[in-house]
Amino acid sequence: MSDLTLILLAAGNSVRFGQSIKKQWLRIGHKPLWQFVADNFKQSNNFCKIIVVSSKDDIPFMQNYASYTFVSGGETRQESLKNALKEVESSYVLVSDIARACITSEMLQRIVSQKSKADVVVPYLPVSDTVVYENSTIDREKVKLIQTPQLSKTSILKSALDTNQTFTDESSAIVTNGGTRVFVLGDKNAHKITFVEDLHKIPCLSAPSGDTxxxxxxxxxxxxxxxxxxxxxxxxxxxxxxxxxxxxxxxxxxxxxxxxxxxxxxxxxxxxxxxxxxxxxxxxxxxxxxxxxxxxxxxxxxxxxxxxxxxxxxxxxxxxxxxxxxxxxxxxxxxxxxxxxxxxxxxxxxxxxxxxxxxxxxxxxxxxxxxxxx
Incomplete structure (x- = not known):
């Protein structure tokens, strides 16, 4: 039996997206984005549980689409993740954002294969452009663009988030708490949808159905x-x-x-x-x-x-x-x-x-x- 739980975060209000639609409800055919992403993960790996975190008002409607475990989110990404972790009993947990829609099975397997190597496994992209921090040019070889999903030891992640400090990803919390981190190559196609123009950078999304x-x-x-x-x-x-x-x-x-x-x-x-x-x-x-x-x-x-x-x-x-x-x-x-x-x-x-x-x-x-x- 699998010892890995998947958490998908979809509780955001899409303020920066700039449209009346919440981005998690963009349609691929008839499927909303959150379901499209969850189904793709399900096909790529054997998870013991898949948890979708969403706003409380969205959950009754989501339950009409799929039988995943749904959890109400919090005011922040970190609060939403802590809510979901209460439902996790497996040794390992994989956390991703619904807005990162194009996760390939190859990228996922690169992450899962390293789960015993550290407390958290983190996909990243190298930087090819010159990087300036404040007024100083820094070595771009030392810069990594961090992506999700990230795979963590469940007990380590729960402990790392038991704080009032805010973190933007799981690995930052774990490393700050004294944990270890290993990096694996991510995928440029695993681009996160933040602004509406990001949709043109997402290769795996087909158009919504034209049905009435x-x-x-x-x-x-x-x-x-x-x-x-x-x-x-x-x-x-x-x-x-x-x-x-x-x-x-x-x-x-x-x-x-x-x-x-x-x-x-x-x-x-x-x-x-x-x-x-x-x-x-x-x-x-x-x-x-x-x-x-x-x-x-x-x-x-x-x-x-x-x-x-x-x-x-x-x-x-x-x-x-x-x-x-x-x-x-x-x-x-x-x-x-x-x-x-x-x-x-x-x-x-x-x-x-x-x-x-x-x-x-x-x-x-x-x-x-x-x-x-x-």
Whole structure:
């Protein structure tokens, strides 16, 4: 049985990446980057456990993709690593960053083959350019560009990180703590994705799938004599409001479900439970804004939406254009790609009896195509 655990760090917020998408959710075909990297490691070596460290909010969605062990990250890389090490029982641990996507099996085997030689095994690249530190030219033969993954003795790494001092990699912590380090040649193709332009330096990443992802949502709300009526993001002239935990905007609720359905992210009740006081009487536009942000973070772009409002009353014909304006602004798409339709049920059912409103929504998404970035 293998005595080596893999930890993949993917809890960053991608601030320096400069895009709405988190870089760990870039798609290679249909796979998000974190899964692509984890699967490649799994194929290259027999690990006893693979741990993916991510933000707490991302983990429920990640669990829809793969059955790896998921751990919530901390405020820093080092805190995230310490959280993951609590789940490690093997003698050795290999730590890498999801952003370093192109680790070849040859590079990995060079690292693993040296595990008995020191407390930590570190891949590096030599420097070919002249190196100046402050105002002095130094010997470039003594300079190494450090990469991941790094392989450590688990007990040594845990001990080295039991400090308030901050380290940028595992080997620095271990050497500072009196441990030993051995270097192996890395790979220039194992370039780390930090800025969006780094994507052009990553040879192993193919384009995201061009498939269209579709979802639908359906919601109903009964009328309530109390409160204002909000529908499609705007206030409607009506003697009724809606019975609901939030403001009751049944059109936006249906749209949220359609967006979440297309992204495979569950439903509105999972994301905004109706027993959570944070959402009591909340403006549904804020809920939609949150969903759009999360969808963009997770690598999706919105193509278009189509909403059918079934109501005997109120009549909404004069409100449709304003609804489209409000919704298109939140979704970040042209108004022409937001369609609003209105119908009645010919006085049949609860809608026909003017007891409430029902809405059916459809949404189409695609993956964010980073290959199109100049």
């Amino acid at each position: 992802l579709s979802g639908n949502g359906f919601d109903v709300h009964a009328f309530d004599e109390k409160g204002d009526m909000w529908l499609g993001g705007i206030k409607i002239e009506s003697e009724f409001g809606f019975k609901a935990h939030s403001d009751g905007d049944v059109a936006l609720h249906s749209l949220i479900d359609a967006l979440l359905g297309a992204a495979g992210m569950g439903d509105i009740g999972m994301m905004f439970p109706d027993n959570d006081e944070r959402y009591k009487d909340i403006d549904s536009k804020k809920l939609l804004e949150h969903v759009v942000e999360k969808i963009n973070n997770f690598g999706f772009s919105i193509i278009n939406v189509d909403i059918t409002i079934a109501a005997q009353q109120p009549r909404i014909g004069k409100y449709k254009t304003k609804m489209r304006e409000v919704i298109s602004e939140i979704l970040g798409i042209d108004m022409a790609r937001v369609n609003i339709k209105a119908t009645t049920t010919e006085k049949l059912g609860f809608i026909g009896r003017a007891e409430g409103v029902g809405v059916l929504a459809n949404a189409n998404l695609k993956y964010f195509n980073y290959k199109e970035i100049g």
